Amino acid sequence: MAHFEKANSVYEWLDQRLAVTKLTKVLMTEYWIPKNINFLWAMGVVLMTMFTILLISGIFLLMYYKPDTKLAFDSVNYTIMQEVWFGWLWRHMHGVAASVVFLVIYIHMFTGIYYGSYKKGREMIWISGMLLFVTFSAEAFSGYMLPWGQMSYWAAQVITNLFGGIPFIGDELVIWIRGNFYVADATLTRFFMLHVLLLPLVIMGIIGLHFYSLRIPHVNNQEGEEIDFDAEAEKYKAGRKAESKVIPFWPVFLSKDLFVLGVFMVFYFYLVFYHYNFAMDPINFDPANPMKTPPHIYPEWYFLWSYEVLRGFFFDVGPLSAMDIGLIAFGIANVIFFLMPWLDRSPVVAPAHKRGAFKIWFWILVVDMIVLTIWGKLPPTGANAWIGFFASITFLTLLLVALPLITKKEAQRAGGAA
Amino acid sequence: MADQKRRDFLGMVFGGFAAAGGVAALYAMKRTWDPLPSVMAAGFTTVDLSPMKPGEFRTVTWRGKPIFILKKDSTQLKKCNDADVKVGEGDYLVRIGLCTHLGCIPAWEADKQVFKCACHGGEFDACGTNTFGPPPRPLDIPPFKIEGTKLVLGEEGPEYKKLVGKA
Numbered sequence: 001m002a003h004f005e006k007a008n009s010v011y012e013w014l015d016q017r018l019a020v021t022k023l024t025k026v027l028m029t030e031y032w033i034p035k036n037i038n039f040l041w042a043m044g045v046v047l048m049t050m051f052t053i054l055l056i057s058g059i060f061l062l063m064y065y066k067p068d069t070k071l072a073f074d075s076v077n078y079t080i081m082q083e084v085w086f087g088w089l090w091r092h093m094h095g096v097a098a099s100v101v102f103l104v105i106y107i108h109m110f111t112g113i114y115y116g117s118y119k120k121g122r123e124m125i126w127i128s129g130m131l132l133f134v135t136f137s138a139e140a141f142s143g144y145m146l147p148w149g150q151m152s153y154w155a156a157q158v159i160t161n162l163f164g165g166i167p168f169i170g171d172e173l174v175i176w177i178r179g180n181f182y183v184a185d186a187t188l189t190r191f192f193m194l195h196v197l198l199l200p201l202v203i204m205g206i207i208g209l210h211f212y213s214l215r216i217p218h219v220n221n222q223e224g225e226e227i228d229f230d231a232e233a234e235k236y237k238a239g240r241k242a243e244s245k246v247i248p249f250w251p252v253f254l255s256k257d258l259f260v261l262g263v264f265m266v267f268y269f270y271l272v273f274y275h276y277n278f279a280m281d282p283i284n285f286d287p288a289n290p291m292k293t294p295p296h297i298y299p300e301w302y303f304l305w306s307y308e309v310l311r312g313f314f315f316d317v318g319p320l321s322a323m324d325i326g327l328i329a330f331g332i333a334n335v336i337f338f339l340m341p342w343l344d345r346s347p348v349v350a351p352a353h354k355r356g357a358f359k360i361w362f363w364i365l366v367v368d369m370i371v372l373t374i375w376g377k378l379p380p381t382g383a384n385a386w387i388g389f390f391a392s393i394t395f396l397t398l399l400l401v402a403l404p405l406i407t408k409k410e411a412q413r414a415g416g417a418a
Numbered sequence: 419m420a421d422q423k424r425r426d427f428l429g430m431v432f433g434g435f436a437a438a439g440g441v442a443a444l445y446a447m448k449r450t451w452d453p454l455p456s457v458m459a460a461g462f463t464t465v466d467l468s469p470m471k472p473g474e475f476r477t478v479t480w481r482g483k484p485i486f487i488l489k490k491d492s493t494q495l496k497k498c499n500d501a502d503v504k505v506g507e508g509d510y511l512v513r514i515g516l517c518t519h520l521g522c523i524p525a526w527e528a529d530k531q532v533f534k535c536a537c538h539g540g541e542f543d544a545c546g547t548n549t550f551g552p553p554p555r556p557l558d559i560p561p562f563k564i565e566g567t568k569l570v571l572g573e574e575g576p577e578y579k580k581l582v583g584k585a
């Protein structure tokens with residue numbers, strides 16, 4: 001065992017046993033961040049805060065929520081909303097955070113795409129981030145079910161039904177997932193378990209991985225510049241702070257993050273107190289009724305784009321039925337972003353506005369996803385169906401065809417210039 | 419050398435046990451998610467069809483799903499010989515009332531004689547066939563058995579097997 005001296009303070013006592021000084025250096029004061037980054041890089045800290053809010057408000061909701069098809073609706077809409085002191089606050093904080101967390105995730109993702117932060121050396125950051133996106137989606141969906149309103153019920157019905165599209169085992173699989181022949185109590189209790197235990201654990205694990213994956217390649221910067229972090233850190237430590245290209249995470253960088261976070265929190269609490277309704281679908285204030293479908297079902301706004309890709313294909317092509325094409329397209333839409341580091345064939349790490357065709361590609365993608373999101377909410381009839389169809393085709397073409405072509409050309413040009 | 423072999427052997431034995439235990443645990447986990455025996459047992463519903471009038475439409479519940487029953491009359495509603503169920507003198511359409519697209523419940527519009535699914539605009543005719551929109555196949559037929567004028571849902575009788583082409 002190591003040699004221990006008599007400690008002169010609590011700090012020293014802890015330092016001898018837990019290496020507190022070294023730990024703060026590694027995690028905070030000597031964790032180097034490039035100077036050259038803008039407010040978009042603060043989204044990580046914003047997300048972390050949102051996740052913490054979800055966790056804490058969730059714990060308070062959990063104390064009164066009843067995972068039983070007979071009790072769930074009233075435990076939320078009566079007990080928590082009417083009886084529990086500040087129950088409404090936790091619910092609105094939880095609901096609004098669940099919605100805006102996706103807004104921030106999308107900003108975070110598209111910042112990564114814009115600045116090429118998924119490229120060589122940083123693939124694991126991107127992949128772990130996408131894993132987080134997928135688990136957050138599962139977390140959001142399983143949570144959406146719990147109040148057991150009409151929209152909860154039919155969302156569960158539709159989503160579990162999607163698994164029926166898997167060849168051979170589909171029908172059996174749907175019954176197995178639901179634990180009954182229809183969406184019933186067994187379905188609610190198992191989604192409850194996923195929402196409050198398993199998925200949060202997985203999310204926390206992946207958050208750890210996501211942070212760790214930053215340490216070796218380091219965080220990207222606005223110019224995509226390759227920085228020698230060791231050399232720059234030496235300069236900073238030697239007191240040549242102005243000359244150094246990096247700053248420590250704590251306290252210098254975080255002070256900027258905290259400012260962005262502050263602005264964001266004003267927006268967030270504004271929504272919580274004055275506009276919580278946008279995260280609460282009115283149909284979900286009717287108790288679930290397995291015998292009556294609401295006339296028009298749609299998911300929350302953050303899933304609309306992929307929902308529109310799912311239903312965008314409304315006619316059969318040869319032996320493929322419209323539904324299968326939709327399912328396949330939906331499957332692709334959900335995994336395609338994982339492949340960004342390989343679909344982009346160019347080694348150039350630079351912001352999109354310095355990458356010619358890629359810039360145009362990026363903005364078309366953004367517009368297309370907004371179109372998909374808007375039309376995902378409209379009833380899919382007449383002209384709407386066609387707009388949905390073309391937007392879905394555009395989405396797939398952009399990622400599967402246009403991106404590799406554009407970036408391959410770019411790689412050739414970059415190779416020729418060097 | 420002999421020592422090394424003994425270690426490899428122990429390693430393999432340990433690995434084998436661990437793998438067997440892992441498979442057993444996975445099986446237990448899978449079974450835990452299976453529907454409970456009580457759920458499986460509650461899977462039968464009996465409906466007496468004799469009081470139904472020609473042209474009448476009704477919905478019954480079977481395994482938590484809506485079941486559409488439509489009694490045909492010779493004038494208005496066309497009979498669909500290979501899609502209808504004959505019980506006594508009557509001719510009925512018996513279907514699971516869930517749209518084969520994503521599982522919404524279509525509504526019977528008696529004046530137009532179609533089942534209209536509001537979710538994505540799918541349509542089925544009085545034979546249960548998908549005639550418009552995204553639904554990929556006709557409405558599904560629930561397993562049934564005929565006992566006199568009664569329809570027993572949940573058991574595969576000979577009439578069911580004939581209808582779905584299994585016999």
Ligand code: FES
Pocket residue numbers: 517518519520521522535536537538539540551552553
């Ligand atoms: S669920 Fe009926 S048309 Fe989509």
